[in-house]
Amino acid sequence: MxxxxxxxxxxxxxxxxxxxxxxxxxxxxxxxxxxxxxxxxxxxxxxxxxxxxxxxxxxxxxxAGEKTHFIGLVIPDVSDMFYANIIRGVEKTSNKYNYLLNLYTTHGEEEKEQRVIKLINSSMVDGLIIMAYYIKDNFIDFLKNEGIPFVFIDYPTKDEEIYSVVVDNEAGAFEAAEYLISLGHQKIAFLEGHEAAWDSRARFIGFLKALTVNSIEFNPLLVEKGDFTREGGYKATKKLLEKGEEFTAIFASNDQMAIGAVRAIKEKGLKVPDNISIIGFDNIEASSIIDPPLTTVMQPIYEIGKKATEILIRLINEEKIEQKKFMLKTKLIKRNSCKALN
Incomplete structure (x- = not known):
């Protein structure tokens, strides 16, 4: 040559x-x-x-051991507005510290998550922010052995040496379910998110806790699996409506599924909130502009990306950070998709 x-x-x-x-x-x-x-x-x-x-x-x-000034973000999806706001938080904060962003999507597939992580090395990025569903011990061991600083989002690891940024999903879900109960709802359906997602499980636990505190019997027939997508929420709600089980409210474990649920209810000839109240989780932009505007649990999505990036850059610069787990709070946003029972 x-x-x-x-x-x-x-x-x-x-x-x-x-x-x-x-x-x-x-x-x-x-x-x-x-x-x-x-x-x-x-x-x-x-x-x-x-x-x-x-x-x-x-x-x-x-x-040559020089910094690349790139930060890697491993994320399930880029089309969902929740993840888009995470990306915004990471990118804007990265740029503030003169870092650029490398984005890797996994579509929530276990094999692709493993493959993407193993492809990334220190010649490509100076550090990693990871949102993944299938996190196992060998996954974490590999990251440690690579020597690349990393921070998890939405993964409450028990490993005291790992940094993570999480939201108090359980408390947020508890507050949402309590709100529905305060409006007189006792027959409340629940739409689960991705089966491997820790945040979906935490929200379900918060929902169950609210039922228990208020002496409401849990009905497993009022739980349907979605996948955090609008289509998943639509299909799950159609199944609920076809079962014939009575319910007056739906708690969807994210806004996308709640929006899909509204569509299914309208197709059935029912109205939100006159016939069925709906509450979501996330407070994405679309939640305030659908008809009716969605009551939801706001989590500080942009702040999650920002916080994770600030931690990672400190790790890249070999600064000592005493706190390993950072938990951010949620807030209930009341709009027009919920109504008190007569």
Whole structure:
């Protein structure tokens, strides 16, 4: 291979190393002006780089132990407004500290989560923020062994050495269910989120706790599985309506499913909240503009991304952080989708 042949093509550090007859690490040391390379070889590599119009990328810097100034965000989805606001919080805060964002989506699939994490290394990012459903011990061990600083979002790990940012989902769900009960509702259906999602389980626990405190018997027939999507909420609500079990309210474990539930109820010829009250969780933008506007539990979505990024950058800079788990509070937002029973 000659410099003339590959000039004007999309070059990699591998190409430069092959042309110079050296390792990628040697090229990286020259790019980053590190010692350990003879002057003769340094001049040779620099001439090849100049002749080829090669522009070094973050991987070249990472090979020499330099910071890439990239932060990685592993996230299930980008189309959902909840995740979009997490991304906004991470990106804006990253930019504030002169970091750029690398985004990796997994679609909530266990195999893809594992594959994405194992592909990421220190030559690509300086640190990772992770939102994943299938977090296991070997997953965490791999991250520790890689030596890349990382922070979890929405995963309350018991490992005292791991940093995480979570929301008090249980308390938020308890408050939401208590509100429905205060309006006279006792037959309340519940729409579960993704089966592997910790936050969905926490919200269900908060819901059950409210029933217990108010001496309301739990009816398992009023629970349907969704997947945190509008379509999932729509299908789950249709199943509830087809069962024939009586209920006067639905607590959906996120806003997207609550919006899907509204659609299913309207298709059945019923009205929200006249026939069925609905409450969601998240307070995404759409919750305030649907008909009727959705009562929901607000979690500080943007702040979650911001906080996780601030922690990660401190870890990247090797600053000591005493607190490992950061829990943010929720707030009940009352709108027009809930109504007191007569």
């Amino acid at each position: 000659s410099a003339k042949k590959i000039k004007n093509s999309k070059l990699t550090i591998d190409d430069i190393a092959k042309l110079a007859g050296v390792s990628k690490a040697t090229v990286s040391y020259v790019i980053n002006d590190k010692p350990g390379v003879s002057q003769e070889l340094r001049c040779k590599i620099k001439k090849i780089i100049e002749d080829c119009n090669y522009v070094p990328n973050s991987a070249a810097r990472g090979l």
